[in-house]
Amino acid sequence: MYTKQDILDYVEEQNVTFIRLAYFDIFGKQKNISILPRELKRAFEEGISFDASAIDGFCQDVHSDLFLVPNPNTMAILPWRSLDGAVLRMYCDIQYPDGSPFELDTRYLLKKAMEKAVQKGYQIEIGSEFEFYLFLADEAGNNTYIPLDNAGYMDIAPEDGGEDVRKNICLTLEEMGLYPEASHHEEGPGQNEIDFLHSNPLRSADDAATFKWVVKTTAKANGLVADFSPKPLKEESGNGMHINISISDKNGTNNLTKSFMAGILRRLAEISLFLNPSPKSYERLGSFKAPGYVSWSIQNRSQAIRIPATRNQTKRIELRSPDCLANPYLAYLLLIEAGLEGVQDNLEPQPSVDVNLFEAGEEILSQLQPLPRNLQEASKLARSSDFVKRTLPEAIWQAYLSFQE
Secondary structure: OOOOHHHHHHHOOOEEEEEEEEEEEOOOOOOEEEEEEEHHHHHHHHHEEEEEHHHOOOOOOOOOOEEEEEOOOOOOOOHHHOOEEEEEEEEEEOOOOOOOOOOOOOOHHHHHHHHHHHHOEEEEEEEEEEEEEEEEOOOOOOOOOOEOOOOOOOOOOOOOOHHHHHHHHHHHHHHHOOOEEEEEEEEOOOOEEEEEEEEEOHHHHHHHHHHHHHHHHHHHHOOEEEEOOOOOOOOOOOOOEEEEEEEEEOOOOOOOHHHHHHHHHHHHHHHHHHHHOOOHHHHHOOOOOOOOEEEEEEEOOOOEEEOOOOOOOOOOOOOOOOOOOOOOHHHHHHHHHHHHHHHOOOOOOHHHHHHOOOOOHHHHHHHHHHHHOOOOHEEEHOOOOOOOOHHHHHHHHHHHHHHOO
């Protein structure tokens, strides 16, 4: 836990030449502004202003000045920029000129959802698994869509051409204070996965954003392109962002898991626009182990939610429908709110579907609620959702509808 003074002292004592203040638009795209060390104290005390009217979804055409105030707990040193002096990065709170929080800052909205859970006596932890492809780049650095290798699930070198790249990614992440749990080759050619340990939702979302940045930067340094899109190769596995969630009460018991899961299942179709925000997202769903229906089961990878096997008493759910284009701050807050609603309403989940849905007949599938089949269907469900409207600021869900339709 760093304080402002810790950061100021570090910058003064070490050879820090640049400080990057990072934040996100409502779609989860990372932005930043760079300052010199002499401006850091002002950034902590007053914030650094920027033009909000230029940021997608912020919609501040008249009163367009907002301020970035760095959070010292998010400080990380950028390992790939340290030859001529250290470069620091901190994520920022977005504020109005009077110091009040900007209500369309999805990082702020996630913090509010976390506070709500804590006030109710619940502890929620999230860990995500990210899949991505490594493609060869052309001379200009553009994506050729030629996979780095033709290896399969958990293959090893020399078939696995991404082994060293994954190693460099994981070591870089550790240097930045992030701790991957495991990495391996995935099912598609050139496809990889790196998983993270559970942490609080805000830290997990921050780590997700840092992770994608590190992967893309490391890939580029190796003459590759990292592709997180949901379906980069039509005939191969898509890229998912599997979200693992656990909830416990003040005594540390997990007896809320099923009602929390039931809340997510109840809202899953209507929040799919935010978990799967592109047309390509719906080419992924329903094939290659990506779910197509609102269902759950124990250990079953054909379901939207599975409950993984463990050798301890900890229970968690794994949501398998989201993809890596989702804004993690927005995705996590929607899942937390849906899950808390399930706990509040003491929901019981629908019966588990203990069959392989990719081989199931129409008799079984006809009894299940399908996930949206395309972006238009997802937008229609979100537009008619009272849950979405009371959970998100109107400007956010309207922006998703207008930008995505």
